Amino acid sequence: xxxxxxxxxxxxxxxxxxxxxxxxxxxxxxxxxxxxxxxxxxxxxxxxxxxxxxxxxxxxxxxxxxxxxxxxxxxxxxxxxxxxxxxxxxxxxxxxxxxxxxxxxxxxxxxx
Numbered sequence: 001x002x003x004x005x006x007x008x009x010x011x012x013x014x015x016x017x018x019x020x021x022x023x024x025x026x027x028x029x030x031x032x033x034x035x036x037x038x039x040x041x042x043x044x045x046x047x048x049x050x051x052x053x054x055x056x057x058x059x060x061x062x063x064x065x066x067x068x069x070x071x072x073x074x075x076x077x078x079x080x081x082x083x084x085x086x087x088x089x090x091x092x093x094x095x096x097x098x099x100x101x102x103x104x105x106x107x108x109x110x111x112x
Contacts, residue, residue, distance in 0.1 A: 068103025
């Protein structure tokens with residue numbers, strides 16, 4: 001691995017201009033995520049797992065989006081745990097249920 005993916009992704013989030021919109025950030029981060037996956041998919045998966053376990057904005061919800069977008073099947077179980085924690089009121093507001101379910105839907109395998 002040519003660099004520590006988690007540190008790199010953390011620094012990208014931390015250094016993104018606060019004045020930018022959430023949409024601008026997600027568009028930017030999608031490009032970063034693509035590069036990270038190409039460079040070292042396993043480290044990217046590990047980084048997204050760490051962010052899911054944080055249970056904190058914005059990183060957890062970025063991870064939710066990236067897991068669905070890039071179909072990171074390895075983290076389906078952790079997304080399901082996060083969804084359960086949201087539904088039971090352990091973390092986040094209930095409206096966070098929707099993006100988590102949307103990402104889980106993207107992880108369903110279509111058997112035809």
